[in-house]
Amino acid sequence: MTETSRKTPTHGSSQAQLPAATDLYRLDTLLSEEERMVRDTVQKFVRERVLPVIGEHFEAGTFPRELVPEMAELGLLGMHLDGYGCAGLSAVCYGLACQELEAGDSGIRSFVSVQGSLAMFPIFAFGSEAQKQRWLPAMAQGEVIGCFGLTEPDVGSDAANMRTTARRDGTSYVLNGTKMWITNGGIADIAIVWARTEDGVRGFIIERGTPGFSTSNIHRKLSLRASVTSELHFDDCHIPAENMLPEVRGMRGPLSCLNEARYGIAWGATGAARACYETSLEYAKTREQFQRPIARFQLVQQKLVGMATELVKSQLLALQLGRLKDQGQLHPVQISVAKRNNVREALKTAREARSILGANGITLEYPIIRHMNNLESVFTYEGTDDIHTLIIGQAITGESAFS
Template sequence: MAATVTTPKTPMPSAIDLYNIDHLLSEEERMVRDTVRRFVQEKVNPVIGGHFEAGTFPRELIPEIAELGLLGMHLEGYGCAGLNAVSYGIACQELEAGDSGIRSFVSVQGSLAMFPIYSYGSEEQKQKYLPKMASGEFIGCFGLTEPDFGSDPSGMRTNARLEGNQYVLNGSKMWITNGSVADIAVVWAKTDEGIRGFIVEKGTPGFTANDIKHKLSLRASVTSELHFDDCRIPAENVLPNVKGMKGPLSCLNEARFGIAWGAMGAMRACYETALEYAKTRVQFGKPIAGFQLVQQKLAIMATELTKAQLLSLQLGRLKDEGILHPVQISIAKRNNVREAIKAAREARSILGANGVTLEYPISRHMNNLESVFTYEGTDDIHTLIIGQAITGMNAFA
């Protein structure tokens, strides 16, 4: 008789990692995940609800965020950690599990303020600004969107004219994360040479920043309007190595990459909260997790979270290989934010009335995701980017 072969029983996968995605990560990537997750659990979660309610950003966390090496972490040199794209994405995911405002701060600093200096700045500019930005000594912001030009930034009215060895900057920018707390602003403006990037330092005469009040989303984040009134910028503060929309659009792609990952953090936080609540909330004599409709909601959330994680992981691997195309970022940003909003709403329904309080993070995430749904390219814009890629036809004009 043939010997009986006993196949080891495969263990049940984790409810938070149904596809064992952890197995696909390197040891360094898992270390980044665990370190940032611990920081969020110990430092962000205990205070973020209060900051959201008060409409304030937890600036006291900036030194530790910097100490962890999260500012410009995907850039090389100049005091930056030089980690791979997947590690950066994982960090964004863990930060947004705490709050979108924390991830937005890190994204704006690294991908929108440091990245253009790193990619298009002079060596003098890099040496002057990047080490201080990596250490958190300097905070940066990114000025592209205007009151009348959001999805069509090429129509911007902000302009700069050259006078001797200075540019005179006039115009305004809207919905600027970190605006009023920033030490430097990377501002995009029209010139006789086309669109150029300018490094504008805080305190420059003619430069003012006013916070936008009464927000119902991203409340634990600073959002400002920037104004430039005959603001004189030294010519050496122009980013010398880029002209046209390539500069700001490349920065947006960097930020969109982080958003695609970050949205999963909010999604996971909502799913975990709903799962744990359903196991302990008793109705009709048993935990509501035992009812079919609740299990259906949880199963859908878990499946979409798994799909989003796999989508983002492949996105990161493509970026690390240097073969990432912008349309692939649009696919991930559009899908992951859409599904995160759906998951937040389903999770809220599981918690019932408890889901609308700050005792639980779900409504806070749900409100934040409404901003994430819009910024760095609205859902409609990413839909048209994908549509153009697959049909070859431009529907923007």
């Protein structure tokens, strides 16, 4: 090799500028103009409307319901559905919105996910035209809030063995049972509830105020405090037969809804991770110990590098997931891979970020402990980490650990 050839840089390396610390792989260049616009719009909303109030709501254990009309005005409710007053945006746009909402707080993203993916989606996918016309426009406007009832006090991951039943009685169904850990339950106007019937698991639209239907909120939570979590109770609850979702039977119905929600979680977790990383990076640059910023210390840099690397990987995973969804090529196993990885890494990032902030990391002056506590719930809901591990394990080995 000649002296000249040794000095010649790899093509393009001398021209490339140092990437931003929060976008090491220039993911921004992989997004369309519309996708960037959606991301930036939601990011601005979170910065101006969510972040100034979310710490107080988290501390008080209250949901900022006053933000619902604003989220509806932005088109965030059911934004990935077509028609009926919904924005009809791409899966990637929806994912980017979830990322920015969860950078604010998991409770805010959970509200949007439940409204759009767990309450509106089953009506859109499995409802009658009359049901779609009646409910979807009002839900897109935030005038009607929905929730999704699948999990029960004694039945979580093994949802197929639910105990809630719906018995046909002339022109109505009679529901009996309890659903638990229901986001939005205490403020919902309608509940999409899954119950066992004589011909399999069916979904029902149940309106608040129906005799025999009541809710009770779950208190003393240390996670998702800025979110309403409830139990749904059905005691000989009579609902009209036309409130049953006619186009689906069996567990395919609720599981398809969960896949929609899990998709949003895979994106949302990257927002929580990014918020923790950015906070700890800025803190490390300004916090001085031993007459220098702690960002100079090797151990702190090691933590920041690990967070930055995992953030890039999670964002790339989420983006490819969205591209596959938009192309109609998405398989549920791929959602499990992304949900499992991105939530795991977001939780690790929150813990590493908290260690950089030291004692300051446990106060609500910074968002880290709030995100860390929230992510403990995200780690569990819409399929626990263990369940997603077994889903992936079955896919790659061909052997089921569930039976």
